[in-house]
Amino acid sequence: MTNQLRHLTNRCYIRILLFSIPFVLILSGEAFSSWPEFPLSSDCFSASAYATQSLPAIAFGGTNYLVVWEDERISTDRDIFGARVSILGEVLDPIGIKICTVPNMQTGIKVAGGDQNYLVVWTDYRNASDDIYGARVDFSGNVLDPDGFPISTGEGWESYPDVAWDGTNFLVVWSDDRSTTTYDDIYGTRVTSSGQVLDPQGIQISSDLAWEETPSIAYNGSVYFVAWEHALG
Numbered sequence: 001m002t003n004q005l006r007h008l009t010n011r012c013y014i015r016i017l018l019f020s021i022p023f024v025l026i027l028s029g030e031a032f033s034s035w036p037e038f039p040l041s042s043d044c045f046s047a048s049a050y051a052t053q054s055l056p057a058i059a060f061g062g063t064n065y066l067v068v069w070e071d072e073r074i075s076t077d078r079d080i081f082g083a084r085v086s087i088l089g090e091v092l093d094p095i096g097i098k099i100c101t102v103p104n105m106q107t108g109i110k111v112a113g114g115d116q117n118y119l120v121v122w123t124d125y126r127n128a129s130d131d132i133y134g135a136r137v138d139f140s141g142n143v144l145d146p147d148g149f150p151i152s153t154g155e156g157w158e159s160y161p162d163v164a165w166d167g168t169n170f171l172v173v174w175s176d177d178r179s180t181t182t183y184d185d186i187y188g189t190r191v192t193s194s195g196q197v198l199d200p201q202g203i204q205i206s207s208d209l210a211w212e213e214t215p216s217i218a219y220n221g222s223v224y225f226v227a228w229e230h231a232l233g
């Protein structure tokens with residue numbers, strides 16, 4: 001560690017320590033084990049929650065950001081936590097928002113900001129095969145769909161979701177192996193701000209003989225653009 005980095009790190013920990021004292025006074029002993037850890041700036045980190053927090057995603061919701069991540073504070077079967085962060089970098093939910101903590105793993109989390117709330121999506125292993133689940137979080141940090149609602153739960157594997165907002169609906173895309181002849185394909189569905197899945201059978205976006213995986217989506221004001229990994233056997 002360079003002297004410059006050590007200096008920045010020490011300074012940030014001092015700042016976090018002062019910031020954290022009120023929570024020590026207000027909350028019981030468990031507060032120590034429930035502090036999140038995610039970047040407050042490019043050069044330092046906050047105090048740590050218990051176990052691993054990893055693979056964050058972020059979206060802007062008009063006033064604040066929502067950061068979501070995989071979290072092992074409850075179980076090594078990863079769960080989903082989040083926190084709002086102001087445009088000034090203030091962590092508005094310092095002990096984290098519990099978004100989904102059902103058994104088995106929830107992973108591959110993505111998030112987009114809409115007109116009324118955020119939509120968080122992920123790959124969920126609560127059932128027999130990988131499925132896509134989502135949960136809305138309003139701009140005040142309330143989870144409107146605790147532990148999530150199903151977006152695509154076919155018999156095959158649905159995984160690697162991403163989500164974007166077009167001003168009217170969200171569009172969720174994922175990799176889907178429902179076909180026995182074309183291997184993993186790309187499917188999607190629109191989801192409303194009220195959490196309604198408008199295309200429950202899924203919209204086929206790409207289906208050829210390759211393995212199509214890890215889609216990523218963006219909206220430019222008029223159309224969506226979806227990109228993905230395309231692997232021939």
Ligand SMILES: [Ca+2]
Nearest residue numbers: 129130154156
């Ligand atoms: Ca499935």
Ligand SMILES: [Ca+2]
Nearest residue numbers: 182184208210
């Ligand atoms: Ca394919």
